[in-house]
Amino acid sequence: MKKFIWPVRVYYEDTDAGGVVYYANYLKFFERARTEMLRAMGYEQDQLMAEGIIFVVRSIQVDYLIPARFNEQLQVSADLSLVKKASFDFEQQITRGDEVLCKGIIRVACLDVQTMRPKAIPENIQEQLKNEC
Template sequence: MTDAPVPPLAPVSGVIDGEVHRYPLRVFYEDTDAGGVVYHANYLRWFERARSDLLDVLGIDQRKALDDGTGLYTVAEANLRYLAPARLGDTVVIETSAVNVGRVACTLRQTAWREGVRLCEALVKVGFIGPEGRPRRQPEAWQQAFTTLIPIAAPAPEGPE
């Protein structure tokens, strides 16, 4: 071991691919029950982590917004559907896209995947609130950033008239 300075390591970050944010993670022992299966509440934690990373990737500085009194997002509703178990050692990717973006709230679809297998899916409504805890219009630039995550409907097939 040397006393040489250690270069800083960057934390894991997700990427935006089209209209989807993808956030990778690994299932650790602490995420599982005694049988090595992910405990159900951990999907909520993973979805929260992915949403926080999404804000960073979109260039939204949550800490600055909190410190300067702009406001912050809070979960208003969450509906989860469990489809298959994740297990100790798995690599899981959380995908997030926007379903609806309003002036005060956004509804996001989040899905946990393991190698093409859907593990858990959620619809999460986040509302923007001011420092006093009351709903507030989200900044226009933030609203526009979320709008980029709404999947574009495929065009109708062209056929004979």
């Protein structure tokens, strides 16, 4: 799977009064792609919660390069770049054709649902994530 791509269309609700995507909505697009990548790998967030773990964003670095606009069709990528004991990093991009509109590095941490403290990623998930790097 290496680089996962999720298509997104920009809806009116994603934009500001000028028809440009509001900056925080790029983070939502990134989130959708990460969630869909995990789903494609066989991991549903609600099932993970039932097993006592959740994945949460720990840190994010974003560069906004070119604005996206209302009704455009975009591609959002999610590419695992680092897997550690209790966290993993994604390198993500939002593109329109060959143009990179936005890019980011997102660190996701694994937490225990009850304590909300860091918890080791289960070995089977950790191995599958490492295979995607």
